[in-house]
Amino acid sequence: MSFVKTHGLWTDAQNAAFAQLLERLKESAVQVVRFSFPDQHGLLRGKTLVVADAIKAFESGVTLTSTLLAKDTSHRTVFPVFTAGGGFGMPEMQGACDTLMIADPQTFRILPWAPHTGWVLCDLYFPNGRPVPFGTRHLFRRALERLANQGFELVSGLEVEFHVFKLTNPNMKPEHSGQPGLPPDVELLSHGYQYLTELRYDAVDHVMEMLRNGIHELELPVRSLEVEYGPSQFEFTFAPTKGIKSADDMILFRSAVKQICQRNGYHATFMCRPRIPNVVSSGWHLHQSLVHIDNGSNAFMPSDATAPLSSVGQAYLAGLLAHAQAATALSTPTINGYRRYRPYSNAPDRANWGCDNRGVMLRVLGGPNDPATRVENRVGEPTANPYLYFGSQVLSGLDGLQRKLELAPSADTPYETEAQSLPRSLGDALDALRADECLREGFGGAFIDYFCKLKEAEINRFNLEVTDWEHREYFETF
Template sequence: MSFVDTHGLWTSSQSDAYLQVLERLKKGDIEVVRFSFPDQHGLLRGKTLVVDEAIKALKSGVTLTTTLFAKDTSHRTVFPVYENGGGFDMPEMQGACDTLMVADPETFRTLPWAPHTGWILCDVYFTNGNAVPFGTRHLFRRALEQLSGEGYDFVSGLEVEFHVFKITNENLGLEHSGQPGIAPDIELLSRGYQYLTELRYDAADEVLEKIRKDVLALGLPLRSLEVEYGPSQFEFTFAPTKGIQAADDMVLFRSAVKQICQRNGYHATFMCRPRIPNVVSSGWHLHQSLTGKTDGANAFVPETVDSPLSVVGQRYLAGLLAHAQGATALATPTINGYRRYRPYSNAPDRAIWGRDNRGVMLRVLGAPGDPASRIENRIGEPTANPYLYFASQVFSGLDGMRRALNLPPSADTPYETQAAALPRTLDVAIDALRTDECLREGFGGAFVDYFCKLKEAEVARFNLEVTEWEHREYFEMF
């Protein structure tokens, strides 16, 4: 029996999808298949197999070293993988041994920009059949299963901001390598500050059309392409989907945009605040609601015009507020992302909610009879691992529902309302996550400690750097 069959890793719908993928691969026009999994940072990693080997690997898995789970954002290995337990206190993680990527057949696609290439998203398992506990796709499924146990499905829609630049120099000389290497030199596609103007959109039409066509060819539920406020800044929005799909779509979208742009002489970045003059920070707004498993109806629709949401929706919202500080490190996981939190900037700086107010953390949109009633969380940055970001919302909201938390008053003047401040730096956010008992229980204490250690390594490397600000401030003065 295959690894998948021995350990019962696929659902019946995945098994049905496998037969369709098998038939597709046997047609002969696909020559290689990329097997990818979303790592702890939400980056896609994996291997490319020739099609005959890919057919075998669909059920047998593809080997990967455990050290991939030990790496920070510079690809440095943070944990002592050759010590007992590999730095994780787990014998399965010791010695850079193998894990297995197991394909999810329902995610198979061909890549429009590489037409002889198939692509499939994977989950990672130990060779004994147990799920790797640091696999973030597994963790989000855990949250969805708990929500399902309460009788609900999670529905989410994406608004993603990012920047696209024209590359003027790839910086691929020998002296430019490193961990990380030197970024490319770039120039703007537009000067910015003409928010949603057709003129700015048309100036970037060439690259936006390439992205649009390929994103739609991938089957992603694209709704709109928009010119954002800052220079070379854009926003794509996506229709709401149920369960894990939006998270899968997000990792594929980010990777697709970067690949499409790279192939055509552009550089796309989802970094929150690139270091360019007059930059405007990019955010990632997460729209979310719950639907009943029995009737499929939106469970957030309020009963009266005086209520912002239903009782279930209000308790869910109260849970998001109660764990806002702890969840911040998962929604904004980079040092750079905290440059965005500032007053009067259309970005939140405190844990508050309000009706249709873009200055709050949690913007509530709802009315009696409105099936689109929902909560928009405006805290996220576009680099966040979607599985962790989404799972933090579900665990937090579930806690509010289970404890029947009361919703505090709305904040109509968001930058004046007295409320708990959001963490202003990554290290403060890490401390808040580490001590949030709800999130520790949801994700598991071992995962929270693991994630915090990875992020602390990132902070420690940053603190060893001498910034341009320091040099300018002190070099002449003292």
């Protein structure tokens, strides 16, 4: 019996999707399949198998070293994997042993830019059938199950900003390698600062069309393509979807954009604030609401014409505010992301809310008789692991519902209204995350400690670097 059947890992829907997938592979020209899992940073890692072996691996799994879970964003191993418990206090993680990637057949795609290549998203399991507790897709799914137990399903939509540049030099000489290696040299595609002008859009239409074609063939629910405010800055928005799908779409979208650009002489980056003159920070706005499982109606839509949200929506929103500081570590997980939190900048700098106000952290949209009533969280950066970002929202909102938290008054002047400041650094955000009982219980204490250790490794490396600012400030003066 296969690993999947032995441990009962697939739902009926996944089994049906696998049967359809087998027929699709027989009829297609696919020769290899990429098995990928979203790691702790939301990066795709995995292995590529020829199609005959891939068909077997769907049910038996693909082995993968557990050390991939021990790496920070420079791909350095942070945990002592050859000590007892592998640095995690878990025998399954000791000695760089194997885990198994188990494919989710419902996520299978044929990649339009990679000849004869299929792709499927996977979850990580130990050989004994236990889910790897650091698998972020597992964690988000668990949060969604808790939400379902309360009679609700998450609906979410995406607004994602990013930059695309013309590649001029990939910097691939031997001396350019390292952890990390030297980033590429680039040129702008647009000067920026002509927000939503058709002339700017037309100037980059060839790139937009290249991306749109690739994303469309992946069946991702793109709604709009926009030239954003900053130089070489783009934005894509996506239609709302239920459950885990928006997070899966975000993972595939980021990877697809980078791969399509890489193959065509461009460099795409989801880094929040690249070190480019006159740059504008990129954000990731997450639209979210709940629907009642029994009838599919929007649980945030108010019946009272004077209320911004229903009682459910208000309590959920109050939960997002209560845990905003801690959740920032998951929505903004890089040192660079905190460069974005500036007053009067269309980005939030404190935990507040308002109706259709782009200066607040949590923007309420819709109202009575509007089935699209929702909350837009404007705090995230586009590098965030979507399973952790989404999961932090569900757990925070659920806490608000269960404790029936009262919603504070709205902030009509968001950069002047008194409210808790968002963390000013990744270190401050990690301190808040460690101390937050709701998120610690929801994700598990072991995962929170693991995540914080990974992020602190990045902070420690950053603190050892001498920045250009320091050199300019002190080298001559002193």
